[in-house]
Amino acid sequence: MKKFKVGYTTGVYDMFHIGHLNILRRAKEQCETLIVGVTTDELCFKRKHKYPIINERDRKAIVEAIRYVDRAIFQTDMDKIRTVKELGADVVFVGSDWKGTDAWKQYEKEFATAGCNVIYLDHTDGISSTILREKISK
Template sequence: MSYKRKVITFGTFDVFHIGHINILERAKAEGDYLIVGVSSDALNFNKKQRYPIYPQDQRLKIVKSLKFVDYVFIEESLELKVEYIRQFSADILVMGDDWKGRFDDMEKYCEVIYLPRTPSISTTEIIEVVKNN
């Protein structure tokens, strides 16, 4: 089967919540085939100085189980975004608008779309609430 427009997006997808569902559904709506890079445990530690609550194999399985996600892989490095875009022949890079402007240089390789985050939900906030209760 050939796909008209491939969309790629990335995230940690830890403590999976409705905001993750919303952004992935909206990402899929931008094209015909959705590819999701799930941050490796090591990458997450490098970004946030903490490991995810759920290990990468579990986060991968959660994202893979969604009916609107077509392909999932482990993202090993933030610096490899261009390689991932090329490897999967992505036409569109979708990121949350909290990253607005940070991926504009990817316009050389594909269209870049920043989607609004779901208001009042954040994995970091959920983790803090759980830790403090």
């Protein structure tokens, strides 16, 4: 299988769990360099109307320590095409739950004009930060 040069993926990575690790491992298997955007606390609040349990600095430090990650950066906005161009990414990895959505159909078109592919990675069933939040609050 041909490896991509620079891969990019983003996430909040709150309460880091096996689903996060699986995504990062699968992404790294397909590219030489994996850059991970860690969503800032403010952007998370703006999009999800809640702050992460773990602050952005600590979440970034955790992601940086994962052996599959070559570099972690903060994701401060949703301008994915600008970030892809700035990083020189030739592939973006995203969860398969986004496949076929209007937003990602549009992203696919925009990325294609920048020579960037989109690969959808399977979600790990039965685990998410939301599920962990619910377990903690019981």
